[in-house]
Amino acid sequence: MPGLTKLASTIKNQGARAILQIFDAGRMSTPEALNGKQAVSASAVAAQHGNGKAKSAVPREMTVDDIHATIAAFGEATRRAIQAGFDGVELHGANLYLIQQFFSPHSNRRTDEYGGSREKRYTFIKELLASVFAAVDQYADRPFLVGYRFSPEEFTEPGITLDDTFYLVDQLAETRLDYLHVSLSNYDRKSRSTEYQDKSILAYLHDYLAGRKPLIGVGGVRNRQDVTGLLQNAEFAAVGQQLLVDPTWVQKLETGHDADMVTADFVDAIEYTHFNRPLYNFLVARYASEPNF
Numbered sequence: 001m002p003g004l005t006k007l008a009s010t011i012k013n014q015g016a017r018a019i020l021q022i023f024d025a026g027r028m029s030t031p032e033a034l035n036g037k038q039a040v041s042a043s044a045v046a047a048q049h050g051n052g053k054a055k056s057a058v059p060r061e062m063t064v065d066d067i068h069a070t071i072a073a074f075g076e077a078t079r080r081a082i083q084a085g086f087d088g089v090e091l092h093g094a095n096l097y098l099i100q101q102f103f104s105p106h107s108n109r110r111t112d113e114y115g116g117s118r119e120k121r122y123t124f125i126k127e128l129l130a131s132v133f134a135a136v137d138q139y140a141d142r143p144f145l146v147g148y149r150f151s152p153e154e155f156t157e158p159g160i161t162l163d164d165t166f167y168l169v170d171q172l173a174e175t176r177l178d179y180l181h182v183s184l185s186n187y188d189r190k191s192r193s194t195e196y197q198d199k200s201i202l203a204y205l206h207d208y209l210a211g212r213k214p215l216i217g218v219g220g221v222r223n224r225q226d227v228t229g230l231l232q233n234a235e236f237a238a239v240g241q242q243l244l245v246d247p248t249w250v251q252k253l254e255t256g257h258d259a260d261m262v263t264a265d266f267v268d269a270i271e272y273t274h275f276n277r278p279l280y281n282f283l284v285a286r287y288a289s290e291p292n293f
């Protein structure tokens, strides 16, 4: 709590809103990260990485008690975010982690109420949202945002398709969520499905949502033109790597100092930025392999 409280106040002290992303890695975790314990997931199916490289170990299938405990833990994480002074939480339903693993037909082969049809694969998410909103109702004495991030497609067979994602979006649009956030490596990326080639995934989603929830888009934003392009199909633009290598990028955008924006490839730009070692090593490893998000 002291660390989280300091983080929230540091983010907020120049006027930004602080939203804490909460997640469980599920089968994307490793025994090294879990003090030797086996990772868990919806089913005992190992992850298959997009780059075809080393598969993760086979996880243990969660029992219904495990599922209830995890759902309760997300509620507790929400309580901590409220008490630490954050303005909201974002549920990380993207990038192949546990929440996505319950919705994916690749990682979820269950035959109980948590698996099978699309509807049943949504059960975990439905119960998770109920737990998070119960914590908001019980503990928040100020407006407190809840957002949801999802990945629109998976590269595996079976895997989440854009049609599955339209179903997910329909469900999420009916909830109290404040916004949706789609995870994309490039904001103008096209679908893998031959059915949806007329425009970008972001454009399909934004049109499909039709204003039911604000949408955050992301992926490869580096300059003003990217921001303008992205915002044609979203209410908000998220910026990741450019802010890591160019921490005052937003100020440059606001004050028209576009010429000072860092344009070097990220892999080169990390060499002259002042990262601490763990982040530097993480980024070097990331750029050495195929990006996962």
Ligand SMILES: Cc1cc2nc3c(=O)[nH]c(=O)nc-3n(C[C@H](O)[C@H](O)[C@H](O)COP(=O)(O)O)c2cc1C
Residues within 6 Å of the ligand: 021, 092, 094, 095, 149, 183, 184, 185, 186, 218, 219, 220, 221, 238, 239, 240, 241, 242, 282, 283, 286, 293
């Ligand atoms: C070092 C690093 C860490 C990331 N960590 C997360 C994360 O914890 N949660 C998440 O949803 N996305 C994470 N991402 C993905 C970004 O949110 C974003 O989707 C991706 O980097 C593409 O946007 P960008 O081109 O603006 O960086 C991470 C990306 C990088 C480079």
